[in-house]
Amino acid sequence: MSETPDDPARLCEEARRLAEDGELGLAAQLFEQVVDLGDTPLRAQAALGLAVVLDDAGNVTAARAADRTAIATRDPEYGPRAAYHLALTHERAGEHGEAGPAWQMVVDFGNPAYMPPALLALARLADDGGDFDAARGHWEEAIATGDPEYGPVAAHDLAQRLLERGDPARAQRILTAGLKLIDRETAPYAYSRLAVAVGISYLDQAIGAFGAALGDGDEPADPEIGPLATELLARTLPLRGRGGEARDIWRRGLADTGVAGQVRARLRRDFGAEDDEVDPADVWWEPVMESAVSDGSLPALAGEAFGALDHMYALLAVRYAEGGGEAHELLGRAIRVPSDYAWGPLLHESFAERLRLAMGTPAPPGWPDA
Template identity: 80%
Template sequence: MSESVDAASASDDPARLCEEARVLAENGGADRAARLFERVLALGDTPYRARAALGLAVVLDDAGDVAGAREADRAAIATGDPEYGPRAAYHLALTHERAGEHEQAGPAWRVVVDFGNDAYLPPAHLALARLADDAGDFEAARGHWEAVVATGDAEYGPPAAHDLAQRLLERGEPARAQRVLTAGLRLIDRAAAPYAYARLAVALGISYLDQAIGAFGAALDSAGEPADPEVGPLATELLARTLPLRGRGAEAGDVWRRGLADPGVAGQVRARLRRDFGGDDEDADPADLWWEPVVEQAVSDGTLPAVAGEAFGALDHMYALLAVRYADDPAERRPGETHELLGRAVRVPSDYAWGPLLHESFAERLRLAMGAPAPALPPGWPDA
C-alpha cells in the first residue's frame, strides 16, 4: 500500500512534471508538454503553479491557441510569483501587440511594471512610452522613457533616449535633449554596437545645432531694435547658414533678407553673403553684371544648385545644337539652317527666371557694339 502511495506522489511531483514538460516542449512534444503543465495546475496552489501556467501559455501560443495561452498567462500572473508573474504579463502583452491590440497590451505592460522585476522593466516602460506617445500624452511618455534610461539597460536604454530626445527637439528643448542623449550614449559599447552609437551621436549633434539656432536668433531679436553693427552681421550669417542644415531653408532666406534690409548692417551682411563668390573682373562693375543679383538671390534663398543646374543645362543644350552643326560638312547644310539653329539655341534661357536678364544684356551689348541707330531686333525676340 505504501509503495503505491509513494509512486503516486512521485508521479505528481510538480518540479519533475515541469522539467519533463520543458524537455518535451523543446523537443517537439508540445501536446504532451501541455498535458503535464495542466497536471501541475490541477495540483492546486503549489510553488510551481506559476511556472507551469507560463509554460502552458507558451506551448498553447506556439500551437495557435492564443485565447488559451492568454488564460494561462493570467493564471500565472494571479500567483504573484516575482519571476514567472512578470514573465507571463510580458508574454500576454506580446500576444496583444502581435495582434495589433495596443489598448489591451497597455494594461499587461503596466502589470509587468507593477511586479518591479528589474529584468522586465526596460521593455515594459519602453512599450508604455510608445503607447503614450501614440496617444499624444507626452508627459506620460517622457516618464516611461526616462525610467528606461534610468535602468541603465544597454538594449532598451538607447532607443528610449533617442525617442525622448526627438520629442524634446520637436518641442524646442535642445538642452534637455542633449542630457538625455549623453546618458544614452554612456549605455552603448561603441565597438559592439556602432550603428546604435552613431544614431545617438547624430541626434546629439542635431540638438547642438538647434541650440545654436536659438542662440543666433536671440542675438538678432532685441525687441525690434536694429542689430548690433558688430555682432549682427555675424549672427545673421551663422543663423542663415545653419538653418538649412535642419531643413529650414525658407527661414534662412528670410534671415538674409532682414539683414540686407537693415541699413546699419546691410553692407556687412552682403559681404558675408558673397564671401564664396569669385573675384570680380577688375574692369567690370559688379552692378553692371546682370547675373550678380541672380546669384546673390539664389544664395540667400538656398536655390543656387537649381540655378546652376539651369545654367549648365542651357549651356549643354546650346553647345550640343551648335557643335553638331559645326561638325557637319558645310556642303551638306541647307540654306538658312544655321540661322534656324542659332534661333533654337538662344531661345533656351527664356524658360528660366534669369532668361529675360540675359536677353536684356544682349540687347544692350548689341546697342553698344553697333552704335546708334542699333539694329532692331525681331518683334517678340527671341521667342518669336
C-alpha cells in the same frame, strides 16, 4: 492507496521537449496537468509554458488566461515573464489600452531583467496618447536602469521629443547620459545614432542663440553683430530642414538698410569673383545667383545652367566637327571656352561620347584643344 501524481519537473521538461518538436497539443496537456496540481513551485513556469504553447497554436484567449494564472502566483521570475507575454499579445492585436496595464505589471514585479523594455513600451504608449509628462517619466526610468540595450533607445526617443519642444539643452543632457550606457566597440551603430542626435541638439541650441541675437525683427539689427548672426542663422537653419526660414532671414537682413551691405557681402562670400573691378550690377546673372543662394535653390540653378550649356555646346561642337565654312574658326574658339574651368573636361567628354554614339566616330584625341 492513491497514486502519486507525476513529478512536476519531469512533466514540464517533457512538455518543453514536445513544444520544441511541434507537438503543441500534447505539450499543452502536460503543462496544464502541472497547473492543475495546484500551488507547486513549478505552477508559474507551467502556466507560462502553457500560455506560450496556446498562443503558438492560435488560442490567444486561453493563452492570456494562462498568463494571468502565472502572474497570480507572484513568482519573481515567471510572473513578470508572463506579464511580458500578455502585453505582447495585446500589442500584436493593436489593443494598446490593454497592453498598458500588462506592461505596468511587468514593472511592478521589479525584476530588473524585464523592467527596461516594459518602461520603454509604457513611454511609447503614453507618447502616442499625447501624454508627454507620463512618457518622459517612463523614458527617464528606463535610462536610469542603466540597461545598455533599452536605455540608449529611451534617451534617443526622449531627446527627440525635447528637441521638438524647443529644449535642446535638456536633450543634450539626456543624450549624454545615454551615450555613457553604450560600449562603442560592441554597439557602434547605437553609439553613432546618439552621437548624431547630440550634434543635432547643439545645432538647435545654436539656432536659438543666433535667433535671440537678431531679436524679433521689429527693431533694426545691431550693425556689428547683426550681419554675422544673420549669416550664421541662415546657413544653419537648412541643416535642420528649415530652408524656408533661412530664406526669410536673408531677406530680412537684406531689407535692413543699416546692415544690408554687410549681409549682402556675407551672402556672396562664396561667389568667387576673380576680378574685383567688375561691378556685380553689370553682370546679369549676379542677381539670379544671389537670389538662389538666399532661397537655398543654388543646386537647382546650377543644374539648369549646366543643362543649357551642355545643349548649346553640343550644337556648336557638331557644327565645328563637321568643319568648313567661314564660321569654323569662330566655332572653334567658342567650344574651347570651358577648357580652363574645372568642369570643362567633363563637358568635353559628354560631347565626345554623344558624337561617338550618334555618328560612330570618336572625337579627335585631345578634343577640343588639339
